[in-house]
Amino acid sequence: MQFFIQDRLNTGLLVIALAGLVGGLGLSLAGLPDAAELVWTAGVVPVLVALVVEIVRSLSRGEVGLDIVAALSMSAALFFGETLAASVVALMYSGGTALESFAEGRARFEMRDLLSRVPRTATLHRDGTLEEVDLGAIEPGDLLLIRQGDVAPVDGTVASDRAMLDQSALTGESMPVRLARGNEVMSGSTNAGEAFDLMATHPASDSTYAGIVRLVEAAQKSKAPMARLADRYSLVFLAVTVALAFAAWWFTGDPVRAVAVLVVATPCPLILAVPVALVAGLSRAAHFGVLIKGAKPLEAMAQISSLILDKTGTLTDGRPQIVAIQSYGAHSEDEILYFAAALDQASKHPIAQALVAAAEARGMQLPVPQNLDETAGEGVSGTIDGRAVIVGGTGFVSAGAGASGASGAPAEPGAVIVALAVDGQPAGRVVMADALRSGMAGLLTSLRREGIDRILLATGDRRAVAEAVTEGLGLDAVRADLTPDQKVLLVLTERKNGPVMMVGDGVNDAPALAAADIGVAMGARGAAASAEAADVVLLVDQLDRLLPGFKVARGSRRIALQSVIAGIGLSIAGMIAAALGYITPVQGAILQEVIDVAVILNALRALRIKA
Template structure:
């Protein structure tokens, strides 16, 4: 809480209570003076804030409160001035509470930023600033530490709490050789990690930059509320002046002023927007600011990349086709045993498939790798050759090898054992298991049209899109053609674009809201995007969209209901149905109701 606002509230409470108690302690003559001093102290700070805002080019609705207190003091209505001062000071505290409550999730992300890390230097551990960490540095992550940079487990195993980043309540395990995302908290014993990115390029640093941008950005609806505030101020002053002119009663005029509550405009909109962003952040959807949430809330079209979004973004074993007497499981076991010696992504997929089937792998010997083509070596007395079709054929002294039938987009890894072709391993980038449900939920969240735009061949795109209920399937696209598709979709409605690769960055920038798959996405895609999915799961995007639509609806609802009640209170005061004190109390009741309604966006 702001200490100045707390002090003002204490002064206002003490002044009002002191004035009410004065007659009982023999100070009845000082009652009006006590109320006036307390109200004057609040008014002094209020006038300072108003002048400061005017110099910054902002016309705040605090002017209404300033006019109310000033008029009450000028007409000798010190009790009314004290009540308005208390209502104003209390409203300021309520504003602080609501804003802090709405920003709590994003503040929690910022509070977790580590400052130092333990790095191995010449065999010794040294505590260094995370800015001094470079790719390739070996770090020690202790139990309870926040992972400072993106990296890979190099010794031991990690049990990570990802809840603050992704909303996942179940800890995530990472074994030796697996990637670790910065910003996660270590829950288990210490492990060694090899940094793969410097701190400035790591996932968590990008998240921090997004949060800081989100806190600084003003949503269009908030800016619109600022403009409406001037209209509200003019209506309030005009109605109060007309009341005084036609009735000749300064009390009625004062009642009109104190009944005016601008809270629906100055608080309800930003609180609802920030609350919606906080809720989306808890579900792993981080937005750069209020404008992003407001735009997402009105989205109708979605352009989506294939690789890494609808699919896993990496090749996985899709089948085994034996060419001789070898059993598929034995083929996989031997191939994976040899592939353990390679760092190639395809080798990792084959090894992972064998480990997933709990096959016992042997240690390879005499391994020789030809970069980008394949490798050969000895496993259990067999000479094995694994790699591309042409590479294996060349090693066997053949001009070509028979190719099995396969679906579009499926890659082949040939396997030769003891000088003969044993068969092929089929590798494909499979559809994520949650993709069909995610697309269904995106439709439910208000997306009317979904376009798949990919650089892969049209046959591959058709295979992936089959049965997913997409509206348009476009393949073989260059980056500039993706941009053209996004521009075309924008003509029919607000358009979102989801991607994760460097080639997606221009299209992300063209979209009304560009969304990057942050956990696996490229740095270029993340920097070009307006929002980042911290979890590689499109169902989270649907949740983020729902949160955005709900937050915007609550903001609109709060403004319409709040201003309607305020205007009704002012008219009632003008006709003498509400006294000055009753108007001040009613104003505060409207403020509380509107703010509590706006905070519903957090639920």
């Protein structure tokens, strides 16, 4: 709302300044110079008053900017009778602020578009009927109908056989994603196929979209170090401008030259280019599923030289996956998975749930287990299709079946063995492991090309597991058996090599994320503590989102610097020409307007950074 009001005010001042300039020119051409000067002055005064109010507000916050130069140039022009020049300056200043508002509004388009798609209601299955309810009424376990074209209102899992979802608003991926029964759905995804049922897993307030809304609100409030640096340089530029204007007046005795110098220096690209380029960068990063919490972390991200990765859920998928199914007798692999998954429906253990999800992904219809007896952390016994089944750790199954349920080759480091016995006899085993995310080697190579000098692994797992998972990745170091405070120490130690980024997803990663120059949380639905501590949140659990994030951050910073250097250089050249009498106040105002427009358009190039 504040941005909207300011935008309307800037537009109003632009209309007043334009009307004053055009009206005065018309009266001047009609041979009424005195009336023309009054109209020009009338068009300048509202702009000057608004400018003075803004300067007072800035000074009350301890900020000194180049708006003072604009106020000096308009005041001096009016005082020395250069009303036409003052009118052009007023138009230039109000036009520049309106253009800046437009540029920032354009840069925020991706984020506004993201948030405008938040649904307000959902279609709920209730007592055999469909009912339209408010989002606040949805609870985990509710079954929702997602029609074609609907936006998923909460996080959940697919409760139908299949679903086709467009996640482009969240991830930047243009192709729809096909999901099977049991696959997770992010709120904010659009149904691009037939209607399907969604089982809610989170209330609306804790879903992905709600998290995005909160993070976007925070993302536009911070001020980047480059912007603060620009403020400090503004003081130097202000001093140089006033000194040059005074010198031109002192040595020539012509106050008009001083007015021309002040006009050429107003307003400075320092206060236009930096915020526009960085806000554009925030918008562009959000388009690729990288939510950066403000301009400060965006600029810091552009200077990262060391990257520390957590293992579970970051470098790996974070969910156990079937590596192999081994049979000891007449049972096929599908039968082994069928019996194990059917019995494990009664357990909430992550390994058990992973087995059930794998069976459902293969289209298996699992029966309801009978005569259940679960030993927490060990395994489950019961009856499936009239047959006695035991599933769990090798020791548990061996003891329950009275035979060796652990035969076969030992598991690789980091793998988990799920043994199975049917009717008192060992039937087979399922080997499961937290697999490395696909494409990790190529991703790390690409990150090095983006300027990352060192890449390390920091994990609480055993060294043998960590080394087995990362074999062939070419990491600079592997640190295993780490506690959360040891991860923090690693981050602080690594800082001697340059700014450090830490990527993680668990509660135990939160201290290290907060200690790093840039903390990155995996997925908007990851642990709340890690997302809160992080400076950057990847909206999907895909580590490859780091690559466009780095490209956008470095591109935005480069564009901001280019705009500042080019704009300041041209302004100084124009000021010198004005001091030497080669540029009149009116010509200087027009020249500076051209410079400002060029600087802002260049800053908007950050919206087109390719990833």
